[in-house]
Amino acid sequence: PCVDKVYHNTISLAAWPSTEYQREFKKLLTAQNFSGDHTTPELFRERYMRVEIYFEELNFENIIQKPSYEIESLLADIGGQLGLWIGLSVLAFLEVIEFLIYVFLVAIGKVKLPIATLKEELDQTAEDEES
Numbered sequence: 001p002c003v004d005k006v007y008h009n010t011i012s013l014a015a016w017p018s019t020e021y022q023r024e025f026k027k028l029l030t031a032q033n034f035s036g037d038h039t040t041p042e043l044f045r046e047r048y049m050r051v052e053i054y055f056e057e058l059n060f061e062n063i064i065q066k067p068s069y070e071i072e073s074l075l076a077d078i079g080g081q082l083g084l085w086i087g088l089s090v091l092a093f094l095e096v097i098e099f100l101i102y103v104f105l106v107a108i109g110k111v112k113l114p115i116a117t118l119k120e121e122l123d124q125t126a127e128d129e130e131s
Contacts, residue, residue, distance in 0.1 A: 008056070016050045 017025055022044060105111040112120075 010056060016045070017048075 019041075022041060025044075025048075102111065106113055
C-alpha cells in the first residue's frame with residue numbers, strides 16, 4: 001500500500017538567548033571548560049543557536065482502505081440465490097407432478113373437469129326451466 005506523509009510546518013522566530021538565560025548559559029559553558037569568545041551578546045547570538053522541533057498536534061489520521069464487498073459476502077449471496085431458485089424449482093416440479101396426477105385422474109374418469117361439470121350444471125338448469 002502507498003504511504004502518504006504530509007507535514008505542515010510553522011516557523012516562529014525569537015531572539016535567543018534572553019538576557020537572563022545568557023548568564024545561565026555562560027555559567028554552563030564555563031563549568032564545562034568550554035573555551036570561546038562569548039562575552040558580548042552579539043557574538044553570543046552569532047555563534048550559538050537553539051533549535052526546537054516539535055509536533056504542533058499529537059493526533060494523526062489513519063486511513064485504511066478495505067474492499068466494500070468481501071469474498072464471504074459474495075459466497076453468501078450466491079448461496080442465497082441458489083437456495084431461492086432451487087426452492088422455486090422444487091415448487092414448480094411439484095406443481096407439474098400435481099398437474100400430471102390430475103390429468104391421469106381425469107383420463108380414467110375419477111375426476112371431472114371443471115368445464116364439464118359447469119356444462120352439466122347449465123344443461124340441468126336449462127332442462128329444469130323447460131319443464
